[in-house]
Amino acid sequence: MARPSRKDEILQAALACFTEQGVDATTIEMIRDRSGASIGSLYHHFGNKERIIGALYLAGTAQYAERLEHGFAKAGSAEACVKLLVTSYIDWVVANPDWARFILHSRGRVEAGEMGEALREANRLHFARILAALAEYRQQGVFRAMADNCFAAVVIGPSQDLARNWLAGRSQSELGACRELLAQIAWESVRANP
Template sequence: MEPAFERAYPGTRKARKRQVLSCALACFDEMGVDAVTIDTIRERSGSSIGTIYHHFGNKEGLAAAIYLAGLDDQQAWFETALGDAKSIQEAVTAWVRAYLEWVVANPQLARFMYHSRRVVAAGTSKDQLKGRNDKRYGALLQFLETGLASGKVRSLPRETYASLLIGQAENYCRAWLSGRVPTPPTEHIDVFAGAAWRAIAADADQQKE
């Protein structure tokens, strides 16, 4: 059972929901969201089609529930990681480390999230997705604003920071999850954290903050 589902649907009364989500995730990971049917998930989970529709609406609802649970779980990791950061550089390093560690700890869920964002973004959960993403970057953006005010961070279009901070790490994670590279992302935390900091630091001296 994915820890993310335990966090999103805690308690014994929601065990059936967690079971359905875990089985749906396995099906999506094996066959792809487009190829999976509700009947496939019903057979894997041992639930009735009525139960699945009652809890999640349809296949897209299931995919959205899985995706949002993953984002919430990531957010919990980010909040823990940023809690001890004393500077913007420490915050960037902690954020990148948390992201890479989460992917390694949750490879099946991470792979699903990379492949299924378009399904969630195009569906009825798109507003929830936007809210989760705003929250996801909120604490880090507070550090960035402090860094901007102090002159330690480059002034860039706000929407570019997330890509600069996590884009290279995300690309590597995708390659690792697909088997194109063998070394786990956590082996390269310093590399990607350093690259993220250099991408936004105001000048070379501040890269050694």
């Protein structure tokens, strides 16, 4: 396994600080101390705290998108693709709860900040890749007719809601234990009536 880059080390240190101290209370100095990076290295890679926040957000969402890309390459049916959207999300959240919590709470800040356009572009590309992976099945009439944004909400919305509650400690259910059920419900919700 490759050694993490200095940039990755800084991002992981920032995540640890944000988790322990909160995003607003964390300072550049805290991140520098935690990462062991020089102030010059930190500013070279990111420039300021807002860019660290944006980069951390984008890196986390890119990991989920990468899981999907690998999964779509192996999925052999519309059902497998829809279920993959759910299980990949849940698996990523369970494996990265601090990062997932950070992403859920930081979206508005990143969108409103100087990296907002980069986030919007990453989301646009991510959604386009999902639609491309499902396009043939949609053309074949495998799915119910619905707008793209409605389709996305029906498929991933329940998982995001449960993940949000699980991350906040408000769920009686273990998130990972619900992955197959939520994946099946997503599939049943969007497939065309047999």
